[in-house]
Amino acid sequence: MVAILNPAAAPAKAIQELPDRVSTLKGKSVGIYDNFLWANFGRFADRLEELLKSEMGVSQVVRLRGVTPTSLSKRMTPGKIHLSDAELSAFAEQVDTAIVGLGA
Numbered sequence: 129m130v131a132i133l134n135p136a137a138a139p140a141k142a143i144q145e146l147p148d149r150v151s152t153l154k155g156k157s158v159g160i161y162d163n164f165l166w167a168n169f170g171r172f173a174d175r176l177e178e179l180l181k182s183e184m185g186v187s188q189v190v191r192l193r194g195v196t197p198t199s200l201s202k203r204m205t206p207g208k209i210h211l212s213d214a215e216l217s218a219f220a221e222q223v224d225t226a227i228v229g230l231g232a
């Protein structure tokens with residue numbers, strides 16, 4: 129007889145459902161979050177903002193720069209802006225959808 133064990137632990141938090149995707153970006157406010165992990169992200173975000181407005185009809189782009197406790201700590205250096213929960217919440221309140229996970 130072979131016993132198979134599952135080493136996975138139960139999630140620490142209750143699983144939160146994701147909100148529905150927006151059906152269109154036209155007239156929407158889009159957030160772009162930069163956590164300093166991509167050195168040239170600002171250049172990319174500038175071009176992305178341009179395209180979102182001209183090609184997708186986005187009405188506003190809101191940017192947020194800083195690091196959160198879940199950012200990769202090995203890449204964080206002193207002097208980086210550490211974001212509070214209040215700042216993250218304020219960002220979320222301003223946008224209909226956000227781009228937060230770009231990287232290489």
